[in-house]
Structures are given as structure tokens and as C-alpha cells.
Amino acid sequence: AQRVTQPEKLLSVFKGAPVELKCNYSYSGSPELFWYVQYSRQRLQLLLRHISRESIKGFTADLNKGETSFHLKKPFAQEEDSAMYYCALSDAGNMLTFGGGTRLMVKP
Amino acid sequence: DTGVSQNPRHKITKRGQNVTFRCDPISEHNRLYWYRQTLGQGPEFLTYFQNEAQLEKSRLLSDRFSAERPKGSFSTLEIQRTEQGDSAMYLCASSHIADPSYEQYFGPGTRLTVT
Numbered sequence: 483a484q485r486v487t488q489p490e491k492l493l494s495v496f497k498g499a500p501v502e503l504k505c506n507y508s509y510s511g512s513p514e515l516f517w518y519v520q521y522s523r524q525r526l527q528l529l530l531r532h533i534s535r536e537s538i539k540g541f542t543a544d545l546n547k548g549e550t551s552f553h554l555k556k557p558f559a560q561e562e563d564s565a566m567y568y569c570a571l572s573d574a575g576n577m578l579t580f581g582g583g584t585r586l587m588v589k590p
Numbered sequence: 591d592t593g594v595s596q597n598p599r600h601k602i603t604k605r606g607q608n609v610t611f612r613c614d615p616i617s618e619h620n621r622l623y624w625y626r627q628t629l630g631q632g633p634e635f636l637t638y639f640q641n642e643a644q645l646e647k648s649r650l651l652s653d654r655f656s657a658e659r660p661k662g663s664f665s666t667l668e669i670q671r672t673e674q675g676d677s678a679m680y681l682c683a684s685s686h687i688a689d690p691s692y693e694q695y696f697g698p699g700t701r702l703t704v705t
Binding site for chain 2 (some may be wrong): 486488491514516518525526527528531533534568570572574576577578579580581582583
């Protein structure tokens, strides 16, 4: 069974500080991994996916198959980054399995 | 707005009543997914369709739940004999099978409160 774990429910940092949101997964095959974000009063939207190896809004995430992790990082947090972040895993583009989410609060 | 739409946005019902939600996916998206999200949790998969065929159902989907996508366009999710434990946000998402990114586009959700 596939499982995604986000150990922190809440992460609070000051503006300009580095941010790392942790995500660990368990899956027997080769997963597709994603980070979704939900800003206040907005719908869930894709932030980035591991297959594209892109940086979106300054965020990056590296898939570490040895540690089964897909942590989300940003070197300098901005207030507008405050949101709920969900790590998710997909089996060949089918259903998504989400972690429990981490609320990021960036204080001024 | 060409995004995924869901109706109603909010539904309050009494225990034991039946409710039906509707999801309109992005035009030409052939995959449609339903998820349920309770407070403090991430979304949990319920079921998904490819065109009109229901391809997978979660064990979370009890026999009180039924979903349809009759013409491969919009979908409905019906809950019969609602229970207080059904109170949650019901999310719909759509994607296109040919999209190599596997991105799912989410709707705003329908919040169900069972009293």
C-alpha cells in the first residue's frame, strides 16, 4: 500500500528564513511525486512535480529514492508563501495519495 | 471560468437524508476523480472515471456512496442515508490521460455538513 507522511502539521518561520517541508513516502514501484499548495480561500493547485525537476516560486524538491523522501525547499521564505502544502504520490497518473499536509506560516 | 466547477458549494443536511453533488470537469478532460477531505487531513481518494467508465473505487466508498459519469462529461456523487461521519469537503479533480505531467486540476469543493 502506498503512503505519504508529512511529519509537521505546522511550520512557522520568519520572512527571509530558509524553509524545508518534509515528505516521506512508501511505495513499492516508481512513484510520481508532487507538491500541491492551497492558499487561503483558493482551490488546491499543483506547485511542482518531481519529473520536471523545475523550480516554481523559488521552491524546489528533490526525489531521494534511498531515503524515500521528497522534501520541499525554499532558501528565502516570503509572506505570500503562507499556505497549506500537501505532498502527494501517484501511480502512473492514476489516483493521488496525499499526506496530511503542513501549514506554513511566514511571519513578517 | 474554464476550471473545474462543483455544485453546490455548501450543503447542510439532516442525518438519514440523501445528497447529490455535481462536478463539471475541464472540457475534454477524460479523467475525473473524487476525493474527500476531513478537517486537518489531506484529501483521500474515493473513485475515478476514465470517460464514462468507473475504473477504481476506494474501500472508503461504502455502499451508501455511488458515483456516475453518464456521458463522460460531468459527474455526480450521491450519498444515501447520510451519517454525521460523512461531514467533509468533497473535492473533484480532472485530468487528461495524454498529459505526461499527470497534473490533476481541482475544483473548489463541496462542503457537506450532516446534522
